[in-house]
Amino acid sequence: MNSGYAVPAVALVVVATVLVGAFGLRISRTTSDFYVASRTVGPRLNAAAISGEYLSAASFLGIAGLVLVQGPDMLWYPVGYTAGYLVLLLFVAAPLRRSGAYTLPDFAEARLASQAVRRLAGAFVVGVGWLYLLPQLQGAGLTLAVLTGAPDALGGLIVAVVVVATVAAGGMRSITFVQAFQYWLKLTALLVPALFLVLAWQGAGAPTHAFDEPATFRDRRTVDVQDTLALKLDRPLTITVTGTVDGRPREDARVTLPEGTHRIAAGTRLTFAEGTRVPATDRGTNGGMSTSLAESREERPLYATYGLILATFLGTMGLPHVVVRFYTSPHGVAARRTTVAVLALIGLFYLLPPVYGALGRLYTPELTLTGDADAAVLLLPDRVVGGVGGELLGALVAGGAFAAFLSTASGLTMAVAGVLTQDVLPSRGVRHFRLGTVLAMAVPLAASVLVGGLPVADAVGLAFAVSASSFCPLLVLGIWWRRLTPPGAAAGMLVGGGSAFCAVAATMADFPGTGNLHALLAWPALWSVPLGFLTMILVSLATASRVPPGTAAILARFHLPEELHAEVKA
Amino acid sequence: MPADPAERRVTVTGPPRRSRRTSGYYRPRTEIDEQTTLGHTYVRSLMRTQLRAALVVFAVLVFLVGPLPLVFAAAPEARRLEWLVLGFCLYAPLILLARWYVRRAERNEEDFVRLVEDR
Numbered sequence: 001m002n003s004g005y006a007v008p009a010v011a012l013v014v015v016a017t018v019l020v021g022a023f024g025l026r027i028s029r030t031t032s033d034f035y036v037a038s039r040t041v042g043p044r045l046n047a048a049a050i051s052g053e054y055l056s057a058a059s060f061l062g063i064a065g066l067v068l069v070q071g072p073d074m075l076w077y078p079v080g081y082t083a084g085y086l087v088l089l090l091f092v093a094a095p096l097r098r099s100g101a102y103t104l105p106d107f108a109e110a111r112l113a114s115q116a117v118r119r120l121a122g123a124f125v126v127g128v129g130w131l132y133l134l135p136q137l138q139g140a141g142l143t144l145a146v147l148t149g150a151p152d153a154l155g156g157l158i159v160a161v162v163v164v165a166t167v168a169a170g171g172m173r174s175i176t177f178v179q180a181f182q183y184w185l186k187l188t189a190l191l192v193p194a195l196f197l198v199l200a201w202q203g204a205g206a207p208t209h210a211f212d213e214p215a216t217f218r219d220r221r222t223v224d225v226q227d228t229l230a231l232k233l234d235r236p237l238t239i240t241v242t243g244t245v246d247g248r249p250r251e252d253a254r255v256t257l258p259e260g261t262h263r264i265a266a267g268t269r270l271t272f273a274e275g276t277r278v279p280a281t282d283r284g285t286n287g288g289m290s291t292s293l294a295e296s297r298e299e300r301p302l303y304a305t306y307g308l309i310l311a312t313f314l315g316t317m318g319l320p321h322v323v324v325r326f327y328t329s330p331h332g333v334a335a336r337r338t339t340v341a342v343l344a345l346i347g348l349f350y351l352l353p354p355v356y357g358a359l360g361r362l363y364t365p366e367l368t369l370t371g372d373a374d375a376a377v378l379l380l381p382d383r384v385v386g387g388v389g390g391e392l393l394g395a396l397v398a399g400g401a402f403a404a405f406l407s408t409a410s411g412l413t414m415a416v417a418g419v420l421t422q423d424v425l426p427s428r429g430v431r432h433f434r435l436g437t438v439l440a441m442a443v444p445l446a447a448s449v450l451v452g453g454l455p456v457a458d459a460v461g462l463a464f465a466v467s468a469s470s471f472c473p474l475l476v477l478g479i480w481w482r483r484l485t486p487p488g489a490a491a492g493m494l495v496g497g498g499s500a501f502c503a504v505a506a507t508m509a510d511f512p513g514t515g516n517l518h519a520l521l522a523w524p525a526l527w528s529v530p531l532g533f534l535t536m537i538l539v540s541l542a543t544a545s546r547v548p549p550g551t552a553a554i555l556a557r558f559h560l561p562e563e564l565h566a567e568v569k570a
Numbered sequence: 571m572p573a574d575p576a577e578r579r580v581t582v583t584g585p586p587r588r589s590r591r592t593s594g595y596y597r598p599r600t601e602i603d604e605q606t607t608l609g610h611t612y613v614r615s616l617m618r619t620q621l622r623a624a625l626v627v628f629a630v631l632v633f634l635v636g637p638l639p640l641v642f643a644a645a646p647e648a649r650r651l652e653w654l655v656l657g658f659c660l661y662a663p664l665i666l667l668a669r670w671y672v673r674r675a676e677r678n679e680e681d682f683v684r685l686v687e688d689r
Contacts, residue, residue: 072649073642075656079635082661086631086668090624094675305639333676340668347661354657480621556613559620561679564686 005395006147013185013399014162017406020181021166043334047341049176050325052183054081054342055349056132056408057139058460060186060401063350065373067357068364074357076308078350082343084316089339092317094332095479095558103418104323104471111478113548114486120493122423124470125320126440127501129416131463132319133409133444139374140405141448146375147398153449159402160445163409167417168434175410176328182407183345189400190352193381193393197359200384207362217272223366224269231262231279239276243268270369278365307523308461314529315464318471321411324418331562356380377401409441416440462504469528470497473536479558481537485547488540496532500524612686619678627671634663 059081066074101107104125109118137156144155166178201207225243237257241250244265245257264270272278316322329335360367360376363383367373378401381393417436425432470493477484477492503524520527540547548554642652 072652072656075653076639079656079660082664083631083635086664087628089668090628090671302639302643309635309639333679336672336675340665340672343665343668347665350661351658354653358653358657480617552610552613555617556610559613559617561683563683 005391006398009395009399010144010147010402013402013406014158016185017162017166017178017182017403021169021175021178023177043329043338043341045176045180046325046328046334046338047345048183049179050322050338050342051345051349052179052181052186052403052407053321053325053411054346054408055183055186055404056460057136057401057404059350059353060190060404061139061143061374061377062460063353064356064360064377065367065375067354068360068376069368069373072354073305075354076305077312078353080309080312081316082346082350083313085339085343085346087313088317088322089336089343092475092479093326093335093339096323096475097326097329097335098332098558098560098562099554100557102324102327103415103422104318104320105419105423107323107478108474108489111548111554112484112486112489113550114489117486117489117493119423120490121471121474122419124466124493124497125419126416128318128463128467128471129320129412129419129440130444130447131459131466132321133412133416133441134448135459136405136409136412137444137448140402142374143378143398143401143405146378155405156445156448159405159409160441162406163413164437164441167410167413168437175414178410179407182403183349185403186400186407187349187352189396189403190349190356190377193385193397194352194355196389196393197380197384198355201359201362217274217276217278217365221366222269222271223369225264225266225369228266229264229369231257231264233257233259233262233279235259235277237276237279238273240271241268243270272366278368301519303519303526304523307519307526310529311461311464311468311523311525313468314472314525315466315468317475318467319463320415320419321408323471324415325411333562353377359384413437413440462501465500465504465523465525465528466497468525469500469532472529473532477533477536477540479555481540482551482555483540483544483547484536485540485543487543487546488536488538491539492532492536495535496528499531500528503528612682616678616682619682620675623671623674623678627667627674630667631664635660 059078063074063078066077096107099107099110101110105118105122108121109115137159140155140159141152142155144150144158145152167175231237236259238254239257240252240254242252243250245255245268246262247265326335326338329338356377359380360373364376364379367376367379378394378397381397382390384390385393414437417433417440420436420439421433425436473492473496474489478489503521507518507522638655642648645651
């Protein structure tokens with residue numbers, strides 16, 4: 001493939017990341033610089049940094065791949081990722097900043113004056129953070145493997161080493177610059193090739209059948225099936241086969257498969273004629289970012305769409321790397337304005353993945369069969385534009401993809417390492433923060449090597465569902481409801497987050513559920529979020545005597561504008 | 571030269587302007603600072619206004635987004651509409667909603683500061 005330019009592009013991104021990080025290091029001097037960049041990051045820089053951190057592998061590669069395989073329903077993902085910020089702005093942004101805490105566990109402790117709740121929140125931060133780090137490392141491995149044929153673990157290893165080095169050396173100040181730089185890099189890396197792709201598409205007479213179901217092959221296309229898969233046909237299909245279909249070996253034979261399910265063995269080569277409809281596949285776990293146990297098309301009732309909407313809308317506010325960013329704003333008003341800028345920046349970015357998804361349906365429909373749908377973004381420039389130009393554009397996209405892994409992984413590592421340093425390791429201080437960084441990255445790296453084939457969309461969905469049903473109730477009720485008690489908060493987080501975690505874990509472990517039960521378990525947010533809220537409220541009401549004594553003063557601090565609030569403290 | 575070094579240098583400062591201007595007046599500000607029941611009432615009123623602003627915008631969001639999956643499910647032939655709406659048409663309204671909310675929230679806070687500062 002186009003490894004000639006891709007490797008230098010990825011190397012360039014890595015070197016630039018280290019250099020920008022080193023630039024931040026020169027002005028990162030105090031402990032406060034280290035954790036929250038001394039809270040002096042202005043809205044624009046901070047917004048670019050937050051967006052850079054937020055646009056992960058799932059956004060850069062995963063959405064286009066999902067859309068390619070499963071159609072426009074999957075566009076709810078980017079809409080949800082963006083709307084999550086609006087919900088965060090409405091209920092959380094300014095009070096969270098005014099709470100004056102460093103991390104989510106700090107918030108829990110400040111609000112509820114309870115060490116137990118603090119530790120529980122810390123455990124959830126580390127859990128959600130590790131769950132979210134895993135897909136970043138796997139995505140990096142996939143990208144490098146697709147582009148250069150390197151071993152799967154290598155990309156993840158590179159990302160892990162660079163991230164640990166930048167985070168441990170420079171802390172938050174340096175990361176802020178790195179993230180802001182990487183937002184613009186990612187936007188360019190998708191925007192420029194997209195412009196060329198659209199031009200090439202227009203030049204080809206702007207065919208539009210990509211928008212209609214199902215996708216068809218534009219020209220004669222040969223597909224090498226890597227993993228055994230089951231084709232589900234609702235009408236007869238005529239193809240040329242070399243390999244094994246339904247247990248019968250064939251050699252360059254033209255066969256017409258009748259309706260029904262057909263097993264295509266690994267290593268089979270299929271040739272589709274022009275205009276053939278792309279058949280639907282039925283596959284199990286195969287490690288691609290775009291395939292999920294929970295999401296074969298027929299099993300996605302309306303319920304699943306609403307579950308996805310709820311999880312992404314409410315889960316964003318609890319993602320550890322998102323929350324920690326708000327403490328770097330100078331005051332509550334700036335935190336709000338930053339959030340609006342973030343909405344604009346990520347909204348702008350998310351206009352692009354649908355373009356890749358649609359063109360992918362048009363130009364690379366065979367990716368749905370090979371299981372490499374996530375590679376659509378990487379392969380399209382070469383396929384559509386071609387020549388040296390296509391290779392250069394492909395290299396640009398590969399660099400951007402690496403920026404995506406690096407930035408999200410840095411933010412998550414930062415958040416997880418902060419919690420580990422403050423709550424787990426024996427003493428505080430910058431040296432221990434560095435130890436925490438290594439620890440924060442070592443666990444998901446080991447897991448990504450060991451687990452290997454975990455479907456990435458599931459890991460991301462799990463992180464959002466757990467966050468929506470544990471941190472969302474804690475933040476919203478903690479900020480707006482006076483009668484929240486420590487036992488209530490702990491019970492709500494355990495019941496809501498715990499049940500969401502168990503439900504998705506059961507789905508991943510192939511729990512033999514069918515129909516409604518399966519959908520309920522695969523998309524837990526619709527019941528686990530209300531469950532979390534309800535538990536938190538009911539237990540709090542039952543333990544009304546344990547409302548922390550300083551609640552009124554704390555809520556006043558959360559909500560009063562800074563000009564009043566500075567003097568309240570004095 | 572004076573014998574006592576403490577007499578040698580004296581820092582001369584004026585009284586803090588704000589406290590002079592406000593001393594002797596009854597002010598809601600003091601109530602909040604001293605966390606009296608009345609002060610809590612002021613804070614509660616601010617919280618309620620802010621929560622109302624947030625809930626109004628949230629309701630608009632739910633109203634905007636909530637029915638969409640139903641619409642798409644009811645009209646499966648309108649694939650292009652789904653592509654268009656989900657892919658490109660929702661982000662601008664989200665940003666406008668956010669700006670609207672920020673303006674309201676900041677105005678609420680300004681009004682509140684004016685109220686308690688007695689300006």
